[in-house]
Amino acid sequence: MPWRVGTVRAVHDETPTARTLVLEVPDWSGHVAGQHVDIRLTAPDGYSATRSYSVASAAGPSATVEVTVDRVPDGEVSPFLTEVLPVGGAVELRGPLGGWFVWRPDGAAVVQLVGGGSGVVPLMSMLRTHAAASAETPMRLLLSVRDPAALFYADELAALTREGGHRGLTVVWTREAPAGADRPPGRVDAALLAAATIPAADRPTCFVCGPNGFVEAAAAMLVAAGHAAARIRTERFGPTGGSRR
Amino acid sequence: MGIVTPGFTGRRRDEAPDLPPGQYLTHDFPVLSAGPTPGVDRDRWSLEVVTETGDRSQWSWPELMALPRETVTVDLHCVTRWSKLGTSWTGVSLDTLLADVETTADYALVHSYGGYTTNLPLADLLDGQAWVAFEYEHDELDPEHGGPARLLVPHLYLWKSAKWVRGITLTVDDEPGFWESVGYHNYGDPWREQRYWDE
Numbered sequence: 001m002p003w004r005v006g007t008v009r010a011v012h013d014e015t016p017t018a019r020t021l022v023l024e025v026p027d028w029s030g031h032v033a034g035q036h037v038d039i040r041l042t043a044p045d046g047y048s049a050t051r052s053y054s055v056a057s058a059a060g061p062s063a064t065v066e067v068t069v070d071r072v073p074d075g076e077v078s079p080f081l082t083e084v085l086p087v088g089g090a091v092e093l094r095g096p097l098g099g100w101f102v103w104r105p106d107g108a109a110v111v112q113l114v115g116g117g118s119g120v121v122p123l124m125s126m127l128r129t130h131a132a133a134s135a136e137t138p139m140r141l142l143l144s145v146r147d148p149a150a151l152f153y154a155d156e157l158a159a160l161t162r163e164g165g166h167r168g169l170t171v172v173w174t175r176e177a178p179a180g181a182d183r184p185p186g187r188v189d190a191a192l193l194a195a196a197t198i199p200a201a202d203r204p205t206c207f208v209c210g211p212n213g214f215v216e217a218a219a220a221m222l223v224a225a226g227h228a229a230a231r232i233r234t235e236r237f238g239p240t241g242g243s244r245r
Numbered sequence: 246m247g248i249v250t251p252g253f254t255g256r257r258r259d260e261a262p263d264l265p266p267g268q269y270l271t272h273d274f275p276v277l278s279a280g281p282t283p284g285v286d287r288d289r290w291s292l293e294v295v296t297e298t299g300d301r302s303q304w305s306w307p308e309l310m311a312l313p314r315e316t317v318t319v320d321l322h323c324v325t326r327w328s329k330l331g332t333s334w335t336g337v338s339l340d341t342l343l344a345d346v347e348t349t350a351d352y353a354l355v356h357s358y359g360g361y362t363t364n365l366p367l368a369d370l371l372d373g374q375a376w377v378a379f380e381y382e383h384d385e386l387d388p389e390h391g392g393p394a395r396l397l398v399p400h401l402y403l404w405k406s407a408k409w410v411r412g413i414t415l416t417v418d419d420e421p422g423f424w425e426s427v428g429y430h431n432y433g434d435p436w437r438e439q440r441y442w443d444e
């Protein structure tokens with residue numbers, strides 16, 4: 001699989017620590033929602049560092065690919081991508097990669113998305129793909145976020161999940177909720193999961209992405225709520241216990 | 246060498262140990278699993294080896310515990326690019342488990358509780374290269390990391406070290422496992438950077 005050059009055509013700051021890069025990639029073949037790309041940086045002495053980032057943009061043919069990068073404290077690559085790399089700058093990129101944590105709009109399956117923090121990125125690609133395809137199978141997102149300042153894609157998420165449509169959204173604030181929130185800050189628990197997700201009886205395919213501790217807890221709750229383990233796909237980052245490193 | 250990225254310097258090289266290409270060092274122990282962590286009860290745990298002729302060998306948890314164990318210090322290399330060095334594991338060598346298994350098979354398909362599979366040449370499980378491990382850093386192996394027992398094949402990318410191992414099928418023909426069927430390399434040698442199908 002060749003390395004290609006991706007040129008930054010635009011950046012959008014999603015939060016104080018997260019930035020979306022819109023990369024123009026010649027001959028980009030498009031991706032499937034949920035896939036990731038490898039991005040490689042090379043120093044003048046030849047030293048290089050590569051990391052994987054989920055694609056945020058909708059699937060399908062496109063001249064650009066968007067990734068949202070959350071800055072990892074003491075990270076080697078993410079501080080460069082979020083703070084240094086300018087519009088017009090270039091990185092090397094290859095992909096798309098990954099054939100498991102993916103969703104295609106051709107299926108009939110009902111879809112439940114569960115995200116924690118920056119784990120929303122591949123799920124956003126699924127929502128955008130669902131909207132672009134005018135899919136009518138239900139797709140719901142349960143998203144756990146620390147506080148309003150940490151929410152990626154706030155306006156677009158709201159627009160994509162307007163009431164009465166085929167897509168739904170519940171945001172759970174873990175530390176600080178905005179004024180007028182339905183419930184006080186707290187973690188996702190079994191009661192909330194039951195109220196805010198598609199019931200197991202509807203046999204949704206579940207995509208769960210986030211810090212490991214979050215994914216571990218959410219996947220276990222889905223199993224306890226009757227969802228078959230075989231219909232729960234997970235993507236995790238970070239060490240045991242879930243602190244983002 | 247790739248094209249130079251202006252402004253990127255990377256970490257100080259003198260801190261970087263000798264790692265396989267494209268890997269970075271971590272001191273955490275990240276978790277990568279494709280689905281929920283299965284709860285596996287030791288009382289109902291068993292490990293089964295099935296040969297190409299259908300012969301079966303089976304060990305219960307107490308039987309596994311009764312076998313000679315080894316503690317090894319090995320480096321781990323995950324295809325998602327982190328490497329963790331000098332990790333300590335205790336388990337039973339596959340040489341011990343397969344000592345009395347008669348086979349002419351060349352391949353192994355490893356099965357896990359939860360349905361995961363991975364394939365590798367049988368030769369890579371032998372000669373002190375692989376263990377069924379049940380302790381990590383001298384503690385019981387955490388379920389998120391594959392407890393009660395996982396395969397440990399540290400010379401290959403870590404997806405070959407199947408968590409929650411429950412069986413090994415010895416086969417004449419190579420059969421791709423879970424990740425091997427969705428784009429990951431059939432063999433997975435980190436030193437040759439065999440991450441994906443075309444490498």
